[in-house]
Amino acid sequence: MARLVGALKQVAPWAAQNADVAIALALAIVVGVLGIMPEEMFAADPEQGAKVQAKFVTAATLVILALVATALLRDRARQAPVEESITSGALAQLPVRLQRLEQIEHLVTGTRKALDALQLVRVLGSRQEIAQAHADARKDTARWSFKGGTGTYLRAVTLPLCVAAARRDKRHLTVRIEVIDPADTEVCETYAHYRRSLSDLPDGTGETWTTDRVRKESYATILAAFWHRQRYGLLDIGVGLSATMTTFRWDLSSTRLIMTVEDPNRAMTALADTFYYENCDTELRLSFEQARRVPLETYKRVPLSDEPTIEEVQELFERIGTPLPKSYNGRDVVDIARKALRAMDPYGEPAVHGRDGT
Known part of the structure; x- marks a missing residue:
């Protein structure tokens, strides 16, 4: 219940x-x-x-x-x-x-x-990382754009290796280079003063920066462009001379961008198809269009020997409308030819020279 x-x-x-x-x-x-x-x-x-x-x-x-x-x-x-x-x-x-x-x-x-x-925008913190980034950028690239001071590393490593790789694969290579105008004494002095203000010690090449060195380095870049153009028919190379200096150096390939500064242990890199890469590519194109153009289409008029003579170098610069200073003697011309084809790597790596990149 x-x-x-x-x-x-x-x-x-x-x-x-x-x-x-x-x-x-x-x-x-x-x-x-x-x-x-x-x-x-x-x-x-x-x-x-x-x-x-x-x-x-x-x-x-x-x-x-x-x-x-x-x-x-x-x-x-x-x-x-x-x-x-x-x-x-x-x-x-x-x-x-x-x-x-x-x-x-x-x-x-x-x-x-x-x-x-x-x-994909990464800071590089050592010489080894920067060198590896350049090696990755050079690999199988079909184009290279450079904007900087005088292009020392470009002459010593980048240009010879890129041309050698293109020749080995029998493919086309497009190179655009923008450096300081060696005929503009004021910008050369400004750049030399800037480099000395950072360090008055010799750099990786063993030299200190002076106005005369800046001019010779830029002349050497022009000479190197003509020399490589005469030796590889599939090389489309252009050189622009700037009346202003930059504290950055841009190296841009088909796959990545590398931006370096005077500190050899600091750089920044970005892969292709990123926002930073695309905008830097646009910047380099527009800057090159505004620079004074070197008439590289005249490369056939003054043939250069494997080891260019003093007369060949002097005649080349006369033909392109950028004559060497009258104060330059034979030793100065030889110095320019040496910097063009046997440039010392400012980062301490062995320089590259010759048709086969050796």
Whole structure:
């Protein structure tokens, strides 16, 4: 009895909250019981008892259906405000929220691209890393753009090795070089003063920076361009002379950009197709277009020997409209030829010379 009372107490709150459903359930049980009871329990006459039993069942069934309909109507009445709230509230704001989600998606995509681009701009912190970056940039490259002071490393390593690799593979090579104009004494003095202000000690070549050295280094770059052009027909090389100096040196190949400074242990590199690489490529192109162009198309007019003579060098610079200073003697011309074809690597690596890159 105690268990029954306990069970009723547990069911009572649910029955009170769902009275119509509870009544319908109770009636359904009663109808089920009446349906299986014998007809004699409703009347002495079996036929009369069956009629009474059928009336009870029919009436109870109608009551159950009415209660079920009432429960359905009540549930619909309860759901109507909720549906109206969802339709007028959340669904009405859905287009705005979808638009915000789309904006967030665009923002995340743009941020991811920016982060990817930043990850590909790397600082190099040693001579070895810088040398390896240059080696990776030279590998199978079809073009090279340089902008800097006088192009010492370019003459010593980059240009000979790139030409040798192109000749070995019998492929085209495009080179664009922009250096200080050796005929502009003012910019040469400015550059020499800048280099001496950083260090008055000899650099990796064993020389200190003077105005005369700046001029000779730039003349040597021009001479090296003509020398290599005469020896490799698939080399498309151009030299521009700038009236302004830069504290950076850009080396750009088909695969990467390397930006160096006067500190031999610090540089920055970026891979192709990144934001930084593309913008530096544009900068170098526009800067080269504004520089005074050396007429390299005249390379056939003054043939240069494997070891250019003093007369050949002097005639070359006369023909291209950039004559050597009158104060230069034979020793100065020989010094320019040596810097052009046997330049010492300022980073301390062996210089490269010759057709085969040796």
